Structures are given as C-alpha cells and as structure tokens.
Amino acid sequence: MPAADGGPFPRAVLDALDAGADRPVFEHGDRVVTGAELLDLVAQVAAGLRGHGLGPGDGVALLLGVTPEAFAVIIAAHVVGTRVVGVRPGLPDAQVRHLLDLDIAAAVTDSGTRYAPPTLTVEALCETRADPGPLRLGARPEDVARLIHTSGSTGTPKACAQTYAAMAAAWTARPGAWPPAIRELASRLGRYLVFGTLSSQVMFEYAVLTIAAGGTVVVADRPALPEAITRHRATASVITVPRLAKLVAAQRRAPADLSTLRALLVSGSPLTPDRHSEALEVLGPVVFHGYGQTETGTISLATPADPPGSVGLPPGVVDVEVRDEHGSPVPAGADGELFVRTPAQARSYWADPAGSAEVFADGWVRTRDLGRVDAAGRLHLTGRTRDVVIVNANLHHVGPIERVLAEHPDVAEAYVIAVPDEDTGEAPHAFVVPIGDRAPDLAALRELVTGRLGAACAPVRVTVIAEPPVAPSGKPDKRLLG
Incomplete structure (x- = not known):
C-alpha cells in the first residue's frame, strides 16, 4: 500500500516528535524528555548505527527494556532502513539464540550482555554526535522493516515480516488517517502507562x-x-x-x-x-x-x-x-x-x-x-480453529508442549488443552498416558517444559489417563478431555 500522507516510514513518527518539540513526550521516573530531545537521541543513534556500517536490509536485534533510549533506538534503526528484530525479555536461551540467528548483523542492548553477533550498547550509540540537519531516511519500501515474533511456543518463534511500505500505510502516527474508534482513544492518551518492553507490538x-x-x-x-x-x-x-x-x-x-x-x-x-x-x-x-x-x-x-x-x-x-x-x-x-x-x-x-x-x-x-x-x-x-492456549495474552501452540512432555521417560503420550485460569486467562492442562504404573511427577514435567519452551507453557495440572478418548474416526479427540 502507498504511504498516503505520512511519507516513508518513520517520517510520520519523526514529524510527531518534531510537533512535540517543546513538550514532554516521555517520562521515566524524575526524568522528562521532550520531543526535541528524543529527536536528538534518534539522530545520535542513527549516526552511530551508520558509523558501524549498518544500513538498508541489515538485520538488527534489539534487546531493550522500556526507556526513552529504547524508543529512540527502534526509530533510529528504522531511519537507517534496517530490519528490526525485537527480543522480549524472559525468552528461553534457545529462543533468543534462534532470533539472533535470523540473519542478524548486530545486536543492541542496554544491559551490557554480549551476544554472538557484534553487540552494540545503547550508551555507545548515543555518544555519537549526529550532523545537524534533517534525518536522512534510508529505507526501501519493499524491504522488511521488522520481524515481529509470535509466542515461540512452536520451539522457534514465527517471525511476521512487515515491510516499510506496510508500516508507512499504518494509521498509528497519522492523525488524518485515524478511524473513529482510534480517534476516540487518542483523545484519552494524555499519560499512557508503558511497562515490560517496547518489543511488544x-x-x-x-x-x-x-x-x-x-x-x-x-x-x-x-x-x-x-x-x-x-x-x-x-x-x-x-x-x-x-x-x-x-x-x-x-x-x-x-x-x-x-x-x-x-x-x-x-x-x-x-x-x-x-x-x-x-x-x-x-x-x-x-x-x-x-x-x-x-x-x-x-x-x-x-x-x-x-x-x-x-x-x-x-x-x-x-x-x-x-x-x-x-x-x-x-x-x-x-x-x-x-x-x-x-x-x-x-x-x-x-x-x-x-x-x-x-x-x-x-x-x-x-x-x-x-x-x-x-x-x-x-x-x-x-x-x-487453532489448537492453542493463550497465557497472559500470548498465544502458545499446544503441539510443541505435547511433544516435549512425551519426551519424559515416564510419559508414553501427552495431550494438552487450554483451561480457564484466574491469574493468566488460560493455562495448559496436560493429560498423560504413563509408561508402566508410575505416575509422572508434575514438578519434573513443568521443569522440562519450562526449560524448553518457557514458563508460560508449563502445565498447571497433569491428569494421568489410561488412554485418550477417541473420535469415530479412531483418532484421539481432545474435545472429550476436561
């Protein structure tokens, strides 16, 4: 889709920061950052990224929390036209390694932790002084702007590839394109509370x-x-x-x-x-x-x-x-x-x-x-229609959970369904067919799944069954469990 009146991405975001040059756009504890100050951060980081040879088509992984600098790094990475991969905190090491293996040229972190790709710190990038003048956008419309990963419960997170053209066509930063419901919401966003990570879409x-x-x-x-x-x-x-x-x-x-x-x-x-x-x-x-x-x-x-x-x-x-x-x-x-x-x-x-x-x-x-x-x-x-469980608003496919459970030496077969949970919305409930007479230990099964897929995929309950119910076709029918 065309960029409409917003120009190439992230031009509309930069224009919004410029329009808020003299007002607070970020507040972090006692620190208040204006639009002009955030634009300056974007310029510094963009210059730093270019200084490290990064540009259109290069993959950049961002392992960042929620700070003005984190926001500036995301926008700067798009200014120079890189393919941005956000990495959520708390992912298992195997999933982090998978994300860092998605043709990544560099990783940016605010923690000081070193990773296999060349690792750049936010502090080092912000030390670079940008040349005065307008920011130069390096993106090409059909290049992939970002990979937004799904929950990762398949063992390797699916990465949704969104182009720069698609991001430019989005209405988020363009008030003239806001649908009525978004316009109503926007009028109420005087002080929007953020937490966790800006890698969250x-x-x-x-x-x-x-x-x-x-x-x-x-x-x-x-x-x-x-x-x-x-x-x-x-x-x-x-x-x-x-x-x-x-x-x-x-x-x-x-x-x-x-x-x-x-x-x-x-x-x-x-x-x-x-x-x-x-x-x-x-x-x-x-x-x-x-x-x-x-x-x-x-x-x-x-x-x-x-x-x-x-x-x-x-x-x-x-x-x-x-x-x-x-x-x-x-x-x-x-x-x-x-x-x-x-x-x-x-x-x-x-x-x-x-x-x-x-x-x-x-x-x-x-x-x-x-x-x-x-x-x-x-x-x-x-x-x-999907065989999934939604834990704390994150979607997890149950197939990989079943496969990991079935690897336990005391488990012959495993079937997982979603059950309501007061704390997380839904949670996995596992039904297992044991090998022999010994019932598998819940703690051991939870530890196994947590280590491979993360704590959200660990079953909250395990029920031992002699065999699964079957449909008229003769195949297991999980709709009859629970």
Missing part, C-alpha cells in the same frame, strides 16, 4: 499513537494496578483480561483513586459480555476492547459506547470476511472463520514458506479465529 504502537496525539509516554517500573495508575496519574494503560478482572475485584473491595483514568486497552483475549459489562459498571466508560494479531496489526477496536462483548466496528480500510469450512463467505450474523486484510499486515513469515502459504494467501490473512459480523457491522469473536 501493542506497547510500541500505542506509544507512537500517544505521541502523535500530543500525550506523554509514562514508564512504570512497577506496573501493578491500580497503584501504578494512581502513582503516575495515568490516563491510559494496556491490560489483559485476567488483570482487568483483578482490578475490578479490587475496586469493589477497596476503591482506589482512578479519577485520572480515561482508557483501559483490553488486549490479548476475548472479553465476555458479562465481564465487559461489569468492568464498565465498576470502572466507568473507560474500557476499549481491541482485536488484532501479530500478523495483521489492529483489526477492530470497541469503544466504551459499543455493546459489551463485541470488538467494535472494523474501519473502512480493513476488510473482514467470515467464511465457512469451504472458504465461502457466510451471511451476516452467521459464524465462520475470519479472514482479514489490513493496511499494515505482514507479508509472510520470515523463512517459512509452508507456514506463510497456510496463513497469507491472495492478499488475505487467515486469522484462524471464529467470529461473526452482526447487522450493525460490529465484529464478535466466538472461538478459534
């Missing part, structure tokens, strides 16, 4: 939206809610469904002062109508319920005025088709699998032609989610 893109809307990105080193909202006088934050439920319960027990709060961005998993209604009742008209995927970016966003349980009205630039099992569109109101086209969608999975062919076809992205579009055009999610 959601955290980063709402940070860009905040700056473009004239707000301030506020770093929460201690992100527990509601304390962080009160302490930082936040107007907005991202929240998962389990954390929302806990916040609602806490407000019922002992209400905290949330008078500054204007927007909670529920992300990661569907919000039931009952829980949605309760949140609106207890917290007020502040709940925005977003739906999107790593492969697509934002698909739709429900505002507090939308009916509870929906994920809102997809904007005109987003196409949504609900299809039956044969791939044919179904009538309005009927359930089916969702296929979408968005301005900023990825074009493929990096170095994975088979996986790409399954998901990316004829310009559409197969979401593998089930849903329907009501008579008013609002989108409702009803299930998913």
